[in-house]
Amino acid sequence: MIRPNLHYAELRDSYLFFHIAQKTKAYLANHPDKRLYRMGIGDVSLPLCGSVIQALHAAVDDQAAKETFRGYMPECGAPELRSTIAQFYGRRGVALDDGEVFVSSGASDELGDILDLFDRSSAACIIEPAYPAYVDANVMAGRKIVRLPSSQDNGFLPEPPDDLDADLLYICSPNNPTGAVYTRDGLKKWIDFANRRGAVILFDAAYEAFIEDDSLPRSVFEIDGARECAIEICSLSKTAGFTGTRLGYTVIPRGLERGGMNFNAMWVRNRTTKTNGVSYLIQRGAAAVFTEQGQKEIRENIRVYKENARTLTDALDKIGVWYCGGKNAPYVWLKCPGGMDSWAFFDYILEEIQVVGTPGAGFGACGEGFFRFSTFGSPEDTRESAKRLIELLG
Secondary structure: OOOOOHHHHHOOOOOHHHHHHHHHHHHHHHOOOOOOEEOOOOOOOOOOOHHHHHHHHHHHHHOOOOOOOOOOOOOOOOHHHHHHHHHHHHOOOOOOOHHHEEEEOOHHHHHHHHHHHOOOOOOEEEEEOOOHHHHHHHHHOOOOEEEEEOOHHHOOOOOOOOOOOOOEEEEEOOOOOOOOOOOHHHHHHHHHHHHHHOOEEEEEOOOHHHOOOOOOOOOHHHOOOHHHOEEEEEEOHHHHOOOOOOOEEEEOOOOOEEOOEEHHHHHHHHHHHHOOOOOHHHHHHHHHHOOHHHHHHHHHHHHHHHHHHHHHHHHHHHHOOOEEEOOOOOEEEEEOHHHOOHHHHHHHHHHHHOEEOEEHHHHOHHHOOEEEEEOOOOHHHHHHHHHHHHHHHO
16 A cells, blocks of 8 residues: 655644634624725735736737747746846846746745755754745655744844754745845855855745845845855745746756755756746746836836835834834734734734734744734725724724
8 A cells, every 4th residue: 555645744734824714704704794804815916017918918829820839838947038037137236147047837836846956854944933835845845844933032033043953944035924134144144154064045035026125135146155055936926916827936056066966957857857847928928027117017016015014014103013024025023912822813803803914823933922914905905904903902
């Protein structure tokens, strides 16, 4: 009889957002006259920008004619899109070879798939509070997890302790869920640690477009030493509304090696073995994001989400609640008022003002007592949520 992967039995019984969905479903069943203001799950609410839509339509037309029809795409991404992304980095002072850019179906997929490159004996350091998939993907793989707690005291941006015993280092900046962003000096400490130890950083840069402070790094490769120790995983989901369209990209420097193995070459082999590439239509749409007009249009959408963040943080300032994030990230991470635990606060604002957020405990033990609001909702719902929070807690 076949033996199943028994590590799946080690996963937590209830996925965070499933549990939230069950609670909200039960509330609506008991209060059919109520409307919920959903500030929890980080899905976008604005449509794809005009440049992307035009490119998608043009790509569909290409598929209707024999002369322009495209079938399987290169597994690592269309050469022109890989070049476009490398040029995008170049405009920000990061020089990349086109062959160091890999087109993917999204950051979430890539964060799981990339684990194929590392032996299961390599422990993974996950800074908590953390995006739950970091933990679950490594549990499924049977990898040892070292949980590094962060706190209000260090702004949820811990430095690597000297005795940290891990070789796969997850860093998400801007962070989900806390919205905290590493400074250049803070990120340099992790890079130096990784190079001393021979570890590899998995740098999740899914929210880099929300950084408005030019002193903060948008890419790990802006920091000296990163090319020798880091892989960067990016996404168009939140920057360009591709949550339902699905496209991301991963940067693996050609010179990144450990144990005589080259990770760039390994990833080429992995992709050419395990995928048939991202569809032609989606890659054409993605290319439009990086045009001058596309960048202008997505910045306008991001401006709406950033204004939502200001609406929420202004309300928290008025109430006198501690928070971080919001300014350079699409998430606001707040301390639950009155010493409430995370799920108690969730239930409280659901029952009293019909606002839905995300309990911090769902992101790890040190998220207990904190709460996350997403800024991806509509401006109208965000303003109403802020108003209700002030009336309830002010």
